[in-house]
Amino acid sequence: MIILHGRGGKSEDFSWIAEYFDFDDMHYLMLDAPYVYDEGYAWHDLHGCMQESFTLLRETFDMLFKKEFDPSESFLFGFSQGAELTFEFGARYAKALSGYIAVSGYLSHPVRLLKEAKQSCKKAHWLCTHGTEDEVLDFYKTKEQIEVLQKGGFDITFSPYEKGHGIIKEESTMIYQWIQTLKASY
Numbered sequence: 001m002i003i004l005h006g007r008g009g010k011s012e013d014f015s016w017i018a019e020y021f022d023f024d025d026m027h028y029l030m031l032d033a034p035y036v037y038d039e040g041y042a043w044h045d046l047h048g049c050m051q052e053s054f055t056l057l058r059e060t061f062d063m064l065f066k067k068e069f070d071p072s073e074s075f076l077f078g079f080s081q082g083a084e085l086t087f088e089f090g091a092r093y094a095k096a097l098s099g100y101i102a103v104s105g106y107l108s109h110p111v112r113l114l115k116e117a118k119q120s121c122k123k124a125h126w127l128c129t130h131g132t133e134d135e136v137l138d139f140y141k142t143k144e145q146i147e148v149l150q151k152g153g154f155d156i157t158f159s160p161y162e163k164g165h166g167i168i169k170e171e172s173t174m175i176y177q178w179i180q181t182l183k184a185s186y
Contacts, residue, residue, distance in 0.1 A: 002060070003030045006080025006104075010040045014079070021176050023183070027069070031060065033081075043085045048108065050088060057089045071095040073186055075179060079103045080137065080165065083128070091117035091154075096124040099182050101175060103129050104165050106137050107145045114152035126156040127178050129171050131163035 001021075003014045011030035018028040033041035034052045044050040065071045074097045078086030083105020090100045091113055105128070107113060126149075130142050139160065146158045157178070161171050 001026055001028050001075040001077055002064075003028060004043065004076070004078035004082030004085050005030070005033065005040070006082050007033075007042045008038045008040045009079070009082075013040075014077075017077070020172060021179065023179070029060075029064070031056070043081050050085065050108075053085060054089055054092075057085070058093065061093060061095070065095060071097050073098055073183075075099045075101060077101040077103070078105060079167065080105055084108060087113060087149075091121045093121065094118065096120040098186070099125040099127065099179065101127045101129075101178075103167055103171070103175075104131060104134060104137060106142050107149075110145045110148040114149065114154075117154075119153075122153045123155055125182055126154055127159070127175065128156055129159045129161060129175070131165060132160050133163060134165045136165040 001017070003011070003017060005011060005013050011032045014030055033043040034056055035042040035045055043053045076086050076090045076097055078084070078101070083102035084107060086100050086102045086105065087107050090097065096118065128146050130139050132139050143158065143160070146156055150156050159174065161168060163171070
């Protein structure tokens with residue numbers, strides 16, 4: 001599982017995932033974004049350019065999937081701005097993963113993403129969760145963006161939660177079960 005933090009966050013913010021999910025056969029790679037932002041990092045610059053992040057992720061994915069790991073048994077997990085990259089990079093990457101998890105995120109350009117996404121990635125398993133009380137990213141805007149992708153052929157499960165901009169236990173448990181179901185299929 002490759003894990004992408006949110007804007008202003010750091011990779012270690014999600015170190016709890018490996019312990020919480022506790023899959024014996026899962027390796028976890030937590031990446032730091034390339035741009036410095038406050039006390040942490042960001043996945044794109046102030047102008048919204050994600051090219052450096054795309055390059056970093058493509059090089060990392062290519063290295064991981066060259067010999068060591070099977071993309072069809074791998075997951076991409078992103079929170080907030082990391083969820084944006086989960087969609088924006090994940091759907092364009094050459095190889096489809098087993099699953100994509102986007103928590104409390106958004107999309108930059110859903111219509112453009114529909115045009116540029118790899119067909120195999122659209123048909124992969126996508127899970128998007130979002131808080132109905134999110135004070136950072138509007139729930140209804142994200143919901144509309146996800147509906148655009150669903151109508152365009154993405155296999156996305158959208159799960160709302162009564163929460164703010166964060167991750168709650170009920171949501172973590174559901175994500176764990178979702179991964180477990182996918183893992184049981186291979």
